[in-house]
Amino acid sequence: MLNLFEKSDLIPAIIQDANTNEVVMLGYMNEASLKLTLETGRTWFYSRSRQQLWNKGETSGHFQNVKSIYYDCDADTLLIKAEQIGNACHTGEFSCFHNKLYESGE
Amino acid sequence: MLNLFEKSDLIPAIIQDANTNEVVMLGYMNEASLKLTLETGRTWFYSRSRQQLWNKGETSGHFQNVKSIYYDCDADTLLIKAEQIGNACHTGEFSCFHNKLYESGE
Numbered sequence: 001m002l003n004l005f006e007k008s009d010l011i012p013a014i015i016q017d018a019n020t021n022e023v024v025m026l027g028y029m030n031e032a033s034l035k036l037t038l039e040t041g042r043t044w045f046y047s048r049s050r051q052q053l054w055n056k057g058e059t060s061g062h063f064q065n066v067k068s069i070y071y072d073c074d075a076d077t078l079l080i081k082a083e084q085i086g087n088a089c090h091t092g093e094f095s096c097f098h099n100k101l102y103e104s105g106e
Numbered sequence: 107m108l109n110l111f112e113k114s115d116l117i118p119a120i121i122q123d124a125n126t127n128e129v130v131m132l133g134y135m136n137e138a139s140l141k142l143t144l145e146t147g148r149t150w151f152y153s154r155s156r157q158q159l160w161n162k163g164e165t166s167g168h169f170q171n172v173k174s175i176y177y178d179c180d181a182d183t184l185l186i187k188a189e190q191i192g193n194a195c196h197t198g199e200f201s202c203f204h205n206k207l208y209e210s211g212e
Contacts, residue, residue: 012118014129021127023120026183038208068209072202073195077132079203089179096178097185102144103174 024088130194168192
């Protein structure tokens, strides 16, 4: 059987908004958080700093309703398409990726 | 000055095709590979298994021409929009995320 956690207990999960196709965040999942995600239809992650499971939107109400989950050819990364309620970022931006490092032609 | 490699020598870089907005792969970058990416306008990664820098497309010709680079609110993940030449995946699929784990309503 497929074991996504064979190489590592934690794997990155890319969250892409299903409506806009915007990549809104990357979180880490362990087996327990993936199981909770599949059971509840909302994203659960494992916080490396707090060392605990967390349900995205739990405090903010900005849940992510999961539409699909794909894994990559190495089976060590997840791509989750979800309906982002409100904003993904705690700063109030829709996406956590709002800081520009480089843009071609600038 | 911003140090993306303060917490870790390697950070994940999400590659999103600039034309289709499809997420095509996730690779890891260290400071040297990010520098090469910025200098050449094509993606360079650090291979954790081979423990060396690699230029995506070097052998296949399937280069990724970088359009923009953003970092997230934690400054520990990159989102790179690039023009994907050919296919991102070594299997011949356009995206490395072609294996379905879950789809809502199925």
